[in-house]
Amino acid sequence: MFIASFPAGPWQTNCYLVAPADAGPCLVLDPGVGAYDTVRALVEEHGLAPQGVLLTHGHIDHLYSAADVCATYDIGCWIHPADRARLTDPYLIPGARELVERALGQAHDFADREPAVVHEVADHDRFGLAGLEIEVLHAPGHTPGSVLYRVAPADRPLVFTGDVVFAGSVGRVDLPGGDGATMGRTLRSVVLGLADDTVLLPGHGGQTTVSRERASNPYLTNEGLTSF
Template sequence: MLIAGFPAGGFQTNCYVVAPAAGEECVIVDPGQDAVEGVDDLLREHRLKPVAVVLTHGHLDHVWSVAPVCGARDVPAWIHPDDRHLLSDPGAAFSRESAALFGGITLSEPGDVRELTDGATLELAGLELVVDHTPGHTRGSVSFRLPSDDVMFSGDLLFAGSIGRTDLPGGDYPTILRSLATKCLPLPDDTVVLPGHGPQTTIGRERATNPYLKEAAPHAGPTRGI
């Protein structure tokens, strides 16, 4: 298994490429702000051919470069239907005051957009990606698992020591706690978590140390990321 990534743009959103091995087909996860050059570098370095882009949710720091990345390689983008509107209307994910900060940004859907469903298995590039609908950060948030390798791409559901913020439109704190309880806590402790921001972690480490995964969760959610 080959997994490589880099933090993209000012938001430092982790973008990943995933392939069975170097020189084969791959999947791109969350190409965010200014991610095109970094994606191209990884594809050249590992001699990879992308077949799809998969998106953990529709916030602009995760989808900023999806249209140019998909367009340059003529590949589809996969996103949950509850977040699909954010591909062309990123301001809908923010309060009126916050949206004003991004007023000059124009995004568009790629030419080929396909919708994710909870529990589906995507067979792409010789990989089997299991889709888990994990709302709470946004209504259409998902995580992707590679069960054969005990790897989870958590997006902004779960970080090392924290979880995604829930104070933006579409966010809901009790809902994200349910997503964590039903989609994360049942996983084996040695499951590697590759989050949307920050360093990788494991389910076991977060189960033992993350206050939001403990039985007595804080009454209010965090405000990390966008």
């Protein structure tokens, strides 16, 4: 499996390009603020052919460039319906518009920028795309429509976590749509329900594993879970 990733924009959000081989069909995950030009450069450099955009949730730092990527490659995007409205109203993070304007010199009006083709995902959906098998795990709490994407085939179980869980931390619940009690349930039942050898590729920071987070992430201890 081929995976290229890079942090983009003022929030340093990880955008991923994933393919079953070093060239050919691929998926783009979470193309956020400032990601578009690098996505295009990686596609050209590696001979990739994007087949779809997967969005882990509806925050602007994860979806800002989705419409442009979809239009350039004539592809659709996948998002949970609870976050779909954010495709056209993503400036819900406090100060988001100002940060985008400073980073890019402009802030798009998203009123007419939903990708032409949008596929809504649901918990435990399974579908094939770009030669990969995708499973959706609904993981609300950071936003109502946050999801994890389990991708196969891979040498080890592989899950893209968006802003649900990071190396040593978890997603915020104090932004619009966040909910602490819901996040606690997600961490217990969804994240800790994954196999220990699962590789976690988060929306910010470096990769980790379920076993590492189970042992060292303070938010995944019994005491930490009760804090939500």
